[in-house]
Amino acid sequence: MLRGCSTNVDNLDAGHWETLLTSALVVEEPMPLAYALLLVAVLGYAEYAYGAWWTAAVFLFGHTSATLLVYGVLRRTAGTATRRALDVGTSYGFNAVLGALTSTLPRGAVRGAARAGLLALAVRPVLRRGRTFTDAGHLVALGIGIGVAVAADRLSDCLSEKNHRKITLT
Numbered sequence: 001m002l003r004g005c006s007t008n009v010d011n012l013d014a015g016h017w018e019t020l021l022t023s024a025l026v027v028e029e030p031m032p033l034a035y036a037l038l039l040v041a042v043l044g045y046a047e048y049a050y051g052a053w054w055t056a057a058v059f060l061f062g063h064t065s066a067t068l069l070v071y072g073v074l075r076r077t078a079g080t081a082t083r084r085a086l087d088v089g090t091s092y093g094f095n096a097v098l099g100a101l102t103s104t105l106p107r108g109a110v111r112g113a114a115r116a117g118l119l120a121l122a123v124r125p126v127l128r129r130g131r132t133f134t135d136a137g138h139l140v141a142l143g144i145g146i147g148v149a150v151a152a153d154r155l156s157d158c159l160s161e162k163n164h165r166k167i168t169l170t
Helices: 009-013 019-025 033-050 052-077 091-104 109-127 133-169
Strands: none
Touching: 009 052, 019 052, 033 052, 033 091, 052 091, 052 133, 091 109, 091 133, 109 133
16 A cells, blocks of 8 residues: 555656655554654644645645655656655655744744754755655755745735735825
8 A cells, every 4th residue: 555655756657646645644654653743733733823724735735846856856866776665654744834834933033043943954864874865855845835934924024015005095
């Protein structure tokens, strides 16, 4: 079952695009309790702050986008073992939602420091010896989530400016 749900290069090259969804819904082995609690806390807070549809959309957008970007690199460079590697789990979607949630932090230095700190934590595994393609995928997914947060910040600024002008003109 896990092989059929995996977004590895061989599955995607064979046209099994449904794995972009199914891979996010299964895990290879039982989740460590700390990760499970963090996952529930982040997704729960995102749902509280922005709603279930927003949370699901960011999770799936981050998961599929990061998967496709990693796939695009791997399909040209990966060896046989990597092409067939088992690639399932919630981590790409989790990282995207975590990055997007930075828009809920106080504006200014706190928000910027949180984004920089999260990116630094995600870059570290990519730079170490023994890294895997999933380390790069986590960084990409976090970057996508932070991009969503920056877009949300800009939209919020535009809407508040528009409402401010409307209030002052009347």
